[in-house]
Amino acid sequence: MFTEDNPKIENELVLPVLAVRGLVFFPGMMLQFDVARKKSVLAISDALSKDRLIFLVSQTDLSDKEPTGDDLYKTGVIARIKQVMHHSEEGVKLHVEGACRGEISTLLQEEPFLLGQITKCPVLTYKPSYRSEALLRIVHEKFDEYLRLFKHVPPDILLGVLQEKDCGRLADYIASNISIDFERKQYILDELRPLKRLQKLIDVLTEEIKILSVENEINQKAQAQMDENQREYFLKEQLRAITSELGEDDNPQQEADELRERVLALGLSQVCEEKLLKECDKLYRMPYGSHEASVIRMYLDTCLELPWKKSSKEKLDLVRAQRILDRDHYGLEKVKERFLEILAVKSLAPQQTGQIICLVGPPGVGKTSIARSIAQATGRKYVRVSLGGVSDEAEIMGHRRTYVGSMPGRIISAVKQAGVNNPLLLLDEIDKLGQNFKGDPASALLEVLDPEQNAEFTDHYIDLPFDLSNVLFITTANDASRIPGPLYDRMDIIELGSYTLEEKLNIASRHLIKKQLKKHGIKASQLKFSKAGLKELVEGYTREAGVRTLERLIASVCRKVAKMIVSDPEFTSFTVKPENLESLLGPRKFTKDQLAGEDTIGLVNGLAWTSVGGELLPIEVAVMEGTGKIQLTGSLGDVMKESAGAAITCIRTRAGALGISPKFYEKCDIHIHAPEGAVPKDGPSAGIAMATAITSALCGIPVRHDVAMTGEITLQGRVLPIGGLKEKSMAAYKNGIHTVIIPAENVPDLTEVDPVVKEHIQFIPVKRVDTVLETALTHMPRPVTQEPVGLPSEIAAKHQKAPELYQ
Structure with missing residues (x-):
């Protein structure tokens, strides 16, 4: 066995140099590894043809495929080739044993393989002392601590550490058998002084122990989390099996999973998605049949049914819109012109939002019906919300979910009913909002009817911001003076006046008579109104700003004629004239001129x-x-x-x-x-x-x-x-x-x-x-x-x- 004090190796040698990547050899170390590079194979062949000695040295850059002398560390190991096995055509498997340290004095050649002048490093000795003994004890303690954290070290390595008493050889032995990167191993190999080498090993071990401690802590947390997830999964599977055996397949857990998939499919903002997923998790943990589970289920169903990103295509054809408005309503020119302007602006600036119109006028002049025609003309869904007599602000903003029987407010409910996020929303009778101890609904409408705020309207029940900026709001009122000032300021007021006699006659002949004939199942040939008879009906039996009473009187005439048609088989037609109005509707209610006939x-x-x-x-x-x-x-x-x-x-x-x-x-x-x-x-x-x-x-x-x-x-x-x-x-x-x-x-x-x-x-x-x-x-x-x-x-x-x- 070769060692550092082996006298058979001369101090100056010319040896083939084998550059290795990611490996550092120490004296006394035996290792098998694959060699694939052509230069390395030629260097091995040269060593085998001589005394089987070869110089193993690490290259500084692992990515360098053809290293030169400048790409190698100076210090390496003189090793003897123990065995060479031809692993494949492209490389060999080499078995070597490290003998002693050496340094490259001069690189003699680089082609066809590396050949260098190698100087054997002297083996320095030390005098045993208290310091050397202390260093040995510290190394043993550090190595034991390292073994507790890194449990992949074979037992024979521990035995070898206990048997070795020389500081230098112990440092080499431990460094060659611990899992650290090659740069730190090279840091220890470069040191020739035994005590100093041992001190460097202590520093490396201390640093490695800290890293392993953190790594183990992270692993433990990950393992604990994984164990918890496995435990939760196991319990959920057990719960599913139990509920299935009991015939309770519709359990909250299954519903929660389905609802979670629906939430993720909506593609909501991060805030909304996190809140809804949190509610799904709550539902998952609820026992079957619990009251709270039904509350959460209803809340999630309500949120998922809202048209968060669903909108209808708006029609911006001004000619078509004008035709529809003129078809459904006679007069009201100011209102029609205003909404045609809205369509024109929308076609030029599609991002334009926030039109809030208030139609003010007496009853029966067509405020509500014109809104329905506008919705048809613009291609928007139409929803009407009646505000007459609403005195609780929760009717507008919704009830908080902490209350029993809570529900969304009328605004969110109307949007949900429309099924799109850009409907035409008619807020009817806004001047008749009440106010009491339950709050002021008019103040609650300030956020709804403010284009600067309603992009993030938050209903108390939903408790999530919903975008109302695409909604076209139309409000109606009979008396603008009863609308609170801040609310009045947010709306564009359009006043509708009373109808003249000529307008009433046109409205009746074009719309009301046709509507009532269809409603009562009477053909146009069976009931006719003469011009004089219709005029007498308007002047003698009505005195109003709108046409509601006029429509009721026409309906009354239709009922009388319907009775005639059913009771008389020979009935052909009936014409309403001034002389037969009294027999149909009774005496004239209003004189033509209520004024005194004289001064x-x-x-x-x-x-x-x-x-x-x-x-x-x-x-x-x-x-x-x-x-x-x-x-x-x-x-x-x-x-x-x-x-x-x-x-x-x-x-x-x-x-x-x-x-x-x-x-x-x-x-x-x-x-x-x-x-x-x-x-x-x-x-x-x-x-x-x-x-x-x-x-x-x-x-x-x-x-x-x-x-x-x-x-x-x-x-x-x-x-x-x-x-x-x-x-x-x-x-x-x-x-x-x-x-x-x-x-x-x-x-x-x-x-x-x-x-x-x-x-x-x-x-x-x-x-x-x-x-x-x-x-x-x-x-x-x-x-x-x-x-x-x-x-x-x-x-x-x-x-x-x-x-x-x-x-």
């Missing part, structure tokens, strides 16, 4: 706005002998009462110019009344009407019966602007008014008035009450320079007998 003292036609359209508001004033009392009746609100006080004060300031005694307030009682006393009335727009009626009653001058007026009055007689001019003018037109007095500042609002109304009514803008009196009274009173003699009643009588004397 009357103290009676003025005021105009009022209501949530169902404009109305004529007569103002009556009676003046009697008394002590200056003022009485107001007719369910007048505080603002209207204040307007009456302002009107009286305004008349007092110009009593002399109007021929009225300056002390009339001391001698007369004034009673101001608004008919239909059961109906509450309020607002400042009846100010000039009251002032005109008071003046007429005090002066005894009649007011023109074909004149109506609206406007707020001040103490100085100025006329201030009012709202709702379009509705008020429509009411005047329906009641046969020919002249309407309006504030001068409301002249720009005339552009909104229907063209038919402007053709039949003369609008007179005024700035002061004097112009109002000149227009409304049949003649102006004669100013007096001294106080008139007599009571107002006497003055009125004289006015009626000889008005020319008082001009």
Whole structure:
């Protein structure tokens, strides 16, 4: 056996050099390995032809296939070839034994194989001491610790370590038999001093022990996790087998797996997917038949049924949309134009979102039905959500799942019903939301109807952000003043006014009659409406802003004719004419003209706005002998009462110019009344009407019966602007008014008035009450320079007998 102190090896040798990759040989080490490179095989052949000695040295770069002298470490091992076995045509299996350390002094040749001048490294000795003994003990301790962590070392290696007492040979023996990389082994091979070599081995072992400790810790955790997973899998399989034996195949575990697959198939965001998968895991662990399992199952079913990424293709053809809207509705030009603009913008900017429209108008003018037509024209799914009377904000935002019987809010439920994430959602009667101790639903709608926020709308039940930015919201209201300010600010308001007589006739002939005939199973040839009969039906039996009452009356006529058809076998057809309406619907309900047929003292036609359209508001004033009392009746609100006080004060300031005694307030009682006393009335727009009626009653001058007026009055007689001019003018037109007095500042609002109304009514803008009196009274009173003699009643009588004397 060759060792480092073997005297047979000379100090200077010329030997073939075998470069090895990833291996480091030590003296005394025996090893078998494969040799495949051509140069290496030739080097072995040269060694076999001589004294079988060869120099084994590691190359610095493992990827280098043809290393040169610069690619090799200097220190290696002089070894003797023990045996060579031809493993294959391309290489051999070599069995060698390390003899002693050596260094390459000079590389003599590189072709056809490496040949070098090798210098045998001297074997250094040391004197045994306490330090050497301490180092030996430390090495043994470290090696024992290494063995506890790395359990793949053969037992005979441990025996060899215990038997070796030389520091240098022990370091070589341990380094050659532990699993470390070749660079650290080369680090030990390079050291010739025994004690220093042992110290380096201690450093390497210490570092390796730390690495192995961390590695074992990681392995233990992985093994524990794997054991837990195996245990869980085993228990789940047992549970499945038990439930199958009991006939309970529909267990939560199977459902949970199916739901998990459905969740993963949706491709949701990471936050939503993690939360739903967590709920699936909860369901998996639930026992069969538990109440909580049913709650989780219902929650997951609700979430999975939502159209997270499903949308319908929107149709952006403006010509088609215009045709559908005109087919379904007559008039409503402003609404149609607005939605055609939305389609045009959408075609130019597809990413545009957040259109929120509010249709404001009286009942029956087609707010709800136009929304359905818009949905058809744009190719969107249509869903209606009624908000009338909703007083709990949980109806909008949903109930939290902690409550029994919790469910999503109306918005998420509507989207779920639509089945797509871009439907047309109609929020009907948004002005009739309630508010109580359960919360404010109008405030809950702020997030829904805000394009900046609804992209991540979070329902309390779902508790996940859902994108509502693609939804086209349309809201309806009868009274915009009842919509809270912040909510009103988020919507684009489109006002729908009352229908004119011509519009009602067109709507009835084009839509309502056809609809009711089909509904009642009557053919068009069996029931016909003459133009005069339809006009009489509208004027004599309806008085409304919309057409709902008109449709009910047409339905009533259809029922009467249906009875005729069934009961009379010889029935052929029936035509509705003005003369047979009374036999069908009873006496006429409304006279053609509700106004007085003559000019009357103290009676003025005021105009009022209501949530169902404009109305004529007569103002009556009676003046009697008394002590200056003022009485107001007719369910007048505080603002209207204040307007009456302002009107009286305004008349007092110009009593002399109007021929009225300056002390009339001391001698007369004034009673101001608004008919239909059961109906509450309020607002400042009846100010000039009251002032005109008071003046007429005090002066005894009649007011023109074909004149109506609206406007707020001040103490100085100025006329201030009012709202709702379009509705008020429509009411005047329906009641046969020919002249309407309006504030001068409301002249720009005339552009909104229907063209038919402007053709039949003369609008007179005024700035002061004097112009109002000149227009409304049949003649102006004669100013007096001294106080008139007599009571107002006497003055009125004289006015009626000889008005020319008082001009």
